[in-house]
Amino acid sequence: MKKILAILMVLCLMLPAFAVAEDMPVVKIGVFEPASGDSGAGGKQEMLGMQYANKIAPTVTIGDTEYKVELVYADNGSSTDKAPTAAAELVNQQVSVVLGSYGSGVSIAGSRNFADAGIPAIGVTCTNPQVTLGNTHYFRICFLDPFQGTVLANYAYKELGAQVAYCLAELGNDYDTGLTYYFQQAFEALGGMVISETFPTGTSDFTSYINNATGYGAGVFFAPCSLAYSTLIVDQAADLNVNFALMGGDTWDSNMVLEAATGTNLNILVSTFYQEGGNPEFDNGFKAWLNEDAEALTNNGGNDIIAAVSVMGYDAYFTALEALKAAGSTDSKAVNTALWNVTLEGVSGKIAFDEIGDAIRDTAYIKSVNTATGAWDFVAVQGVN
Numbered sequence: 001m002k003k004i005l006a007i008l009m010v011l012c013l014m015l016p017a018f019a020v021a022e023d024m025p026v027v028k029i030g031v032f033e034p035a036s037g038d039s040g041a042g043g044k045q046e047m048l049g050m051q052y053a054n055k056i057a058p059t060v061t062i063g064d065t066e067y068k069v070e071l072v073y074a075d076n077g078s079s080t081d082k083a084p085t086a087a088a089e090l091v092n093q094q095v096s097v098v099l100g101s102y103g104s105g106v107s108i109a110g111s112r113n114f115a116d117a118g119i120p121a122i123g124v125t126c127t128n129p130q131v132t133l134g135n136t137h138y139f140r141i142c143f144l145d146p147f148q149g150t151v152l153a154n155y156a157y158k159e160l161g162a163q164v165a166y167c168l169a170e171l172g173n174d175y176d177t178g179l180t181y182y183f184q185q186a187f188e189a190l191g192g193m194v195i196s197e198t199f200p201t202g203t204s205d206f207t208s209y210i211n212n213a214t215g216y217g218a219g220v221f222f223a224p225c226s227l228a229y230s231t232l233i234v235d236q237a238a239d240l241n242v243n244f245a246l247m248g249g250d251t252w253d254s255n256m257v258l259e260a261a262t263g264t265n266l267n268i269l270v271s272t273f274y275q276e277g278g279n280p281e282f283d284n285g286f287k288a289w290l291n292e293d294a295e296a297l298t299n300n301g302g303n304d305i306i307a308a309v310s311v312m313g314y315d316a317y318f319t320a321l322e323a324l325k326a327a328g329s330t331d332s333k334a335v336n337t338a339l340w341n342v343t344l345e346g347v348s349g350k351i352a353f354d355e356i357g358d359a360i361r362d363t364a365y366i367k368s369v370n371t372a373t374g375a376w377d378f379v380a381v382q383g384v385n
Helices: 003-013 040-056 083-092 103-115 143-161 174-189 207-215 227-239 255-261 281-290 294-299 306-326 334-339
Strands: 025-031 057-061 066-077 097-099 121-123 138-140 165-170 193-199 220-222 245-248 269-270 344-346 347-353 363-371 373-384
Touching: 003 097, 025 040, 025 083, 025 103, 025 306, 040 066, 040 281, 040 294, 040 306, 066 083, 066 245, 066 269, 083 103, 097 174, 097 306, 097 334, 103 121, 103 138, 103 174, 121 306, 121 344, 138 373, 143 165, 143 174, 143 245, 143 294, 143 363, 143 373, 165 174, 174 193, 193 207, 255 363, 269 294, 281 294, 306 334, 306 344, 306 363
Parallel strands: 025 066, 025 097, 097 121, 121 138, 165 193, 165 220, 220 245, 245 269
Antiparallel strands: 057 066, 269 363, 344 347, 363 373
């Protein structure tokens, strides 16, 4: 499958995009992502992977018929209040399968709409266990927070030598609070001490929290929050000249974090799904596409650094195509049934689902900010042991 995708990417770059017949039947894939709100930047980068994949493979053969694949967008606004309305929009558009969302809280909030309509959803980077728990329609291709939290705790304790960890989460945010909980459980099991606090939505001044971490003698400051907050934390931690390491989950894997950290003396580490360089064929094709499309480049933060969420969006799109082909139908219920047995060798690794619909994954990438070059440095491929 990797070779096939590589050939498709090369052909796409060498030849003009072929015209899709106007009378070709259409299959709709819903894109349930934040294009606005606190997670809007991350949602746009996740969508870039889907959009690039749609350019590479704009059609799919289902049964004996070739269909044009149409991406149907609904902005969930990074808000659990807006998510059900966005989900209902996709249901009304009669999509066969949904991709998303960036953000576990909005995924959970929109889930009931998809369940009631019999439409399967493929979570891309929504890592909270509650997304798939107790249902048979929500799948995901990313690792989960119990795994991610343990990976980060192990690295903080064993590799960084931290004995005290300070955890900070946005109050009421399922992703933040869930991931800090699993980090704390794992870190304390290793023998470390954890101080955990929350901040209210809309906070812009984090100096008191940063000073608290310093006062407790923390060796690591773990704050797996959205980009709207993580960049502020980076800026303010640099101003306070902190000595502890900053750690984030997959939401920190963004060129916005890189930009905020460049030129500082901070030690910033994140866990994520992909490191640029892991698949040169994909990397080269995606970068070329970004640089040819001004809007796409803007949505990527103004440069062609590859975010792991874009890779995951790309893999999610091809997972949906495999499910449509396996179903032999555009009927959403048939696609739901077919998804359980879909396997795919994606850019981010092998994709397969367990009995809950979660991805079978046992490793994560740890990478750090090179504050001199403004790029990510690969640190390790990390498991839970």
